Amino acid sequence: MTVYAIIGGTGLTKLDGLSITAALNIDTPYGAPSAAVLRGQYAGKEVLFLARHGQPHRIAPHQVNYRANLWALREAGAQVILAVNAVGGIHASMGTGHFCVPHQIIDYSYGREHTYFEGELEHVTHIDFSHPYDAGLRRKLAAALAAERCEFSTHGIYGCTQGPRLETAAEIARMERDGCDIVGMTGMPEAALARELELPYACLALVVNPAAGKSRALISMAEIERVLEEGMGAVKAVLARVLSS
16 A cells, blocks of 8 residues: 655645554654654545644745655655645736646755755766656646646646745746746755655645735735635645545
8 A cells, every 4th residue: 555645834734634643753864854754544544744844834945854854754654745835826827726736846946955865975866857746646636636626727837936035026027937837935855855765746736825926915924824724625635535546
C-alpha cells in the first residue's frame, strides 16, 4: 500500500479528521523539520502529515527547512508527496477560490538551501527537472477536484517568490510576461528536493487572493484568511478522495 505524505501550508497546519497514532520527532542531517511528522489514519488509509510552517504557523516561507522536511518524511516512510499551497492569482482564470494543479514552476527565490547534492560528493548529480510535478498524481488530484465539483485548472505555471513580503504590481507584471499563472512562496525548493529523493510530488494550490495589481483593492490578510477558512473543507475532501483512489 502506497504511503502518502501531505505537506500542509498556510491554512492547513493541522489535518482535521486525522486519527493520529504517532508524532515522530525525526532528527535529520539537515537539522529539525518544521514540526513533528504525524502518522495516522485518514480516509481509511495510513498517511503522514507535516505542517510546513510549523504548528502553530510560525515559520516564514524563506526560513522553512525544506531539506529537513522532505528528508524526515522519507525517513518516516513516505512514498508519495501531496503539497497544499495557498497562492495568489495572476492569470484571469485564477480567481479567488479557484484551485490549480500546476504542471510547471519558475523559481524566483534565492539563498535557500535547495539541494542535497553539495559538499564532498563522489560525483556531481544533475536531476532531470523538466517536468517538476508527477503526472499520475496530478491526474488523481484533477479527478478528485472534479468529483467534488470544485472550480479548478489542470494546468498552470507556479511562480515561486522569496517572501515573506507580498510582491509589487511590477513584479507580478513581469511574472505574467514570463508565463506565470499563480504566485506563491513555498513551491521551491520543495518540489526539487522531492525529485532528488525520488519521491513523486504534486501540488494542490488554492487561490486566496488576486496577485498585486490584479485588483483595485489592496490585498487584505483578513480576506485571505476568510478564503482559506472556506476553502480548506474542499481541500480536505479532495485529499480524502485521492487517498481512497
